[in-house]
Amino acid sequence: MAALCKVVSRFRCGVRLTSxxxxxxSFSSDSSGGSGSDQSAANRPRSGFAAAFDLQSELQREAxxxxxxxxxxxxxxxxDFASLLRxxxxxxxGPAKDKVVVGTIFHVVKDDLYIDFGGKFHCVCQRPxxxxxxxxxxxxxxxxxxxxxxxxxxxxxxxxxxxxxxGSLLGPLEAKEGRENQNKDSAGRRxxxxxxxxxxx
Amino acid sequence: MAARALTKGLLGLRHxxxxxxxxxxxxHQYTTAASTESPQQPARDVTxxxxxxxLEKPDFFRVSExxxxxxxxxxxxxxxxKKGCRHRLMEPYLYGCRLDHDIIDLDQTVEHLQLALNxxxxxxYRGGIILFVSRRxxxxxxxxxxxxxCGEYAHTRYWQGGLLTNGPVQYGPGVRLPDLIIFxxxxxxxxxxxxxxxxxxxxxxxxxxxVDSNCNPxxxxxxxxxxxxxxxxxxLYCRLFKMTIKRAKDKRxxxxxxYSLSAPSTPSS
Numbered sequence: 001m002a003a004l005c006k007v008v009s010r011f012r013c014g015v016r017l018t019s020x021x022x023x024x025x026s027f028s029s030d031s032s033g034g035s036g037s038d039q040s041a042a043n044r045p046r047s048g049f050a051a052a053f054d055l056q057s058e059l060q061r062e063a064x065x066x067x068x069x070x071x072x073x074x075x076x077x078x079x080d081f082a083s084l085l086r087x088x089x090x091x092x093x094g095p096a097k098d099k100v101v102v103g104t105i106f107h108v109v110k111d112d113l114y115i116d117f118g119g120k121f122h123c124v125c126q127r128p129x130x131x132x133x134x135x136x137x138x139x140x141x142x143x144x145x146x147x148x149x150x151x152x153x154x155x156x157x158x159x160x161x162x163x164x165x166x167g168s169l170l171g172p173l174e175a176k177e178g179r180e181n182q183n184k185d186s187a188g189r190r191x192x193x194x195x196x197x198x199x200x201x
Numbered sequence: 202m203a204a205r206a207l208t209k210g211l212l213g214l215r216h217x218x219x220x221x222x223x224x225x226x227x228x229h230q231y232t233t234a235a236s237t238e239s240p241q242q243p244a245r246d247v248t249x250x251x252x253x254x255x256l257e258k259p260d261f262f263r264v265s266e267x268x269x270x271x272x273x274x275x276x277x278x279x280x281x282x283k284k285g286c287r288h289r290l291m292e293p294y295l296y297g298c299r300l301d302h303d304i305i306d307l308d309q310t311v312e313h314l315q316l317a318l319n320x321x322x323x324x325x326y327r328g329g330i331i332l333f334v335s336r337r338x339x340x341x342x343x344x345x346x347x348x349x350x351c352g353e354y355a356h357t358r359y360w361q362g363g364l365l366t367n368g369p370v371q372y373g374p375g376v377r378l379p380d381l382i383i384f385x386x387x388x389x390x391x392x393x394x395x396x397x398x399x400x401x402x403x404x405x406x407x408x409x410x411x412v413d414s415n416c417n418p419x420x421x422x423x424x425x426x427x428x429x430x431x432x433x434x435x436x437l438y439c440r441l442f443k444m445t446i447k448r449a450k451d452k453r454x455x456x457x458x459x460y461s462l463s464a465p466s467t468p469s470s
Contacts, residue, residue: 081296081307084274095300106432120280120302120431147302150283158415159285160392163430 090119096144096165102173103142105134113169115140119147123165131172139173251456255326262326262452264318264445268437270307273314276437278427279305281414291414294426303414305426317409317423318445321381324407325353325449329380332356333442334397336389340435344385347439351446354379356397360389365400384410385438386429387421394420411438 046054085091093099096119103117111127113134123142127134134140149162255261273279281287281295281303296306324331333348333355335341341357348355356364361371368376382401387410389395394417401408402420410421411429418424428434 079271081270081274081279084271085279085296085304088274090280091299116432118277120277120282120428148283150285152285158287159283161282161286161415 096147099144100170101142101144101167103140103167105136105138105140108134108136113140115142115167115169117142117144117165117167119165121148121163121165123167125167125169128169128171131169134172141170141173142167143170247457247460251453251460252327254456255323255452260315260319262319262322262445262449264322264448265315267318267441267444268311268314270311272437273307273310273427276428276433277431278310278434278437279307280428280431281305286415288415288417290417290419291412291426294412294418294424295414305414305428310426313423313425314427314441317425318441320407320423321383321409321442322445322449324381325446326453328453330354330377331446332379332382333385334360334382334395335385336360336395337386337429337435338390340385340432343435343439347443351443352450353446360396362396365397365404365406378404379406382406382408383442384408384421385435387412387416387418 093101101117103115103123105113106116106122107114113125113127113131114122115125116122123144125142145166145168147165149164149166150159152159279296281291284298284301284303287295287303291303294306294309296304298304321331331348331353333344333353335344335355335357344357345355363371365378368378382397384395384398387395387398392415398408398410398420407422408420409423410416410418410425411427412418412421412424413427413429416429418426425438427438
């Protein structure tokens with residue numbers, strides 16, 4: 001008897017759709033209504049189309065309220081840590097092995113170039129024979145091997161870390177027209193010297 | 202909630218009334234005796250008032266507006282070491298591990314950093330001595346210049362064994378030890394925990410420490426889980442601590458001026 005009442009109520013909410021979809025939706029809600037027969041009618045969790053409709057209308061309401069309020073506050077609220085991390089170039093890059101990135105030289109000691117490419121550590125490369133122009137502040141292309149050089153030695157509890165990344169220098173970043181077109185996409189990020197992010201070519 | 206606010210308002214009224222009553226009663230009591238204590242009493246009350254005023258709001262110095270999650274993210278504070286370097290006690294502070302690299306949970310870092318900055322501000326407000334400690338040679342100059350800029354102290358060289366625990370013998374009797382020690386990196390050059398953490402705990406000195414994923418956060422009073430290897434992150438921390446300490450000291454001067462101007466106006470008869 002209870003199941004029959006639920007079928008009727010589900011059928012009523014399914015009437016809004018076209019006749020072809022009504023049968024499908026009533027079938028899906030029948031199976032879910034049958035499983036939730038133990039619960040009272042008020043606390044019954046909505047499933048199927050009803051749940052999707054509720055979710056979408058809520059999202060739409062949220063989007064409208066966000067659009068109504070100032071754009072700055074809504075953009076700050078939306079960027080939580082999980083989405084920032086997911087969209088960050090370091091995560092999007094994937095494994096660091098053999099990825100070509102752009103770095104900046106921030107320190108030079110005779111023939112050693114200390115290059116920061118946006119990871120946790122910098123990488124140290126030897127000055128190439130034709131690298132006379134490379135000095136502090138110049139941008140270079142580099143092929144990464146590892147973001148952090150660590151190894152577990154015998155008898156140790158934790159890994160020993162060298163506090164350095166490993167990569168091989170490919171050459172200076174030539175600012176050709178093709179490069180400039182690429183640069184336009186990330187113009188905002190490049191302007192900020194503190195936020196040097198690994199840009200994968 | 203409304204009842205709580207009402208009682209708080211009443212308490213505030215009562216406090217101010219008590220102060221004025223106290224002044225008047227003090228004046229009456231000490232009319233016969235030599236009135237050497239009466240000018241000191243208002244000064245003490247003013248100091249008490251200044252100190253109590255700072256405890257009224259949870260974020261009195263508004264340190265939460267100094268930084269945002271996005272700033273921490275851009276400074277690469279969320280990057281940890283590799284999985285093999287992880288300290289077991291840092292696991293609650295980690296968001297996860299991606300391709301063997303630990304990611305520190307910035308939501309927790311934001312909370313911890315706010316607590317740490319708030320505590321630093323209160324210590325600076327009360328005229329406490331703050332000592333910046335870091336054994337990273339790469340950032341030694343940065344830490345020392347930060348300390349110099351905000352008028353506090355830094356120790357970025359070899360830590361002698363009895364610095365805190367044997368202070369009166371090493372530096373002379375009656376030496377004043379720091380009231381807060383800020384560790385911008387809790388490890389020393391051989392990846393062991395800095396001796397200062399253990400010594401500060403022994404001497405009841407509160408510590409604020411930036412703990413990376415290979416550090417032990419247990420003895421640090423206000424741990425701040427975050428990256429301590431990237432220059433961008435270290436510059437951010439130094440900037441934040443400097444701003445907090447400066448703001449707290451300016452606020453103290455402001456409050457002293459405010460209350461010293463208003464103190465003579467309260468009736469003492």
